[in-house]
Amino acid sequence: MGITKREVADYYRAVADRVLADVGGRPLSLLRCPGGVGGQCFFQKHHARALGGAVRAIPLREKDGDEACYVAIDSVEGLLELVQMNTLELHPWGSMADDLERPDRLVFDLDPGPGVDWKAITAAARDVRKRLAAVGLEGFARLSGGKGVHVVVPIRPGPSWDEARGFCEALANTMAQQRPDRYVATASKAKRDGVIFIDWLRNARGQTSVSSWSLRARESAGVAVPVRWEELARAGSGDAYDLRRALRRATALRGEEWPGWGDACDQALPDVPDV
Ligand code: ATP
Ligand code: MN
Ligand code: MN
Helix, strand or coil, rough: CCCCCHHHHHHHHHHHHHHHHHHHHCCCEEEEECCCCCCCCECCCCHHHHCCCCEEEEEEEECCEEEEEEEECCCHHHHHHHHCEEEEEEECHHHHHHHCCCEEEEEEEEEEECCCCCHHHHHHHHHHHHHHHHHHCCCEEECCCCCCCEEEECCCCCCCHHHHHHHHHHHHHHHHHCCCCCEECCHCCCCCCCCEEEHHHCCCCCCCCCCCCEEEECCEECCCEEHHHHHHHHCCCCCCCEEEHHHHHHHHCCCCCCHHHHCCCCCCCCCCCHC
């Protein structure tokens, strides 16, 4: 299915408010595809003047201690400038540019190994949801636009990146220990037949997860779409929504795409031993 640059721009203009609600004010990694969907793509996290005047530069300290300028946008203009520079995918941090060291969002990235069917993926997502609920956290489901599902958890800023990552690691480890037939929590075992990798590694400083409503530069051209829990099973796959279907969904949506998200943003991360 061919998608033109014009279609990509029209799509992002139409869903701009929803994309900005997810990525606005956050450091972003961009997947830029100068050859269009299906062509060669590259990740970019550093700011460049050429990206456009409405694209902000966020100075921050990288892992190796060096200072670097990252990318952030706050407006439709900024988003469309990124699209003009052939950005297809947007990948935000789990913290805001003006509060970098305090994450406000966790993501459990469920990565199915070979032979895992959709039913098992959705059962895993509901399992994560249940375990989160047991410690007072509400999680929300997103089709990744690829193979899997993300469970997204807003938290009140406060805990450090190490604390946030520690919580996610502990939850993933507990799942893998209790159900080794279903889950692994170690990246080196991620591709094992019949098991789902509970990828908690998204929750470290400098890591990203794809934005809600981001297009994907994959063969199936799926879109990362937030869904309600009761919709998850019948969605059928992580890439169930292509550009046109996602556009129809976004246009028809009234109110919060994730009912309860706004209220959940104040939930506090519990201590790790509670998981
Ligand atoms: P799928 O459902 O197919 O796994 P995904 O988006 O979850 O799709 P992953 O490979 O699990 O893909 O990666 C999770 C997230 O990690 C991505 O959404 C992206 O933000 C980030 N990521 C993965 N690979 C890279 C990379 N090479 N460079 C930068 N960020 C990456
Ligand atoms: Mn994934
Ligand atoms: Mn992953």
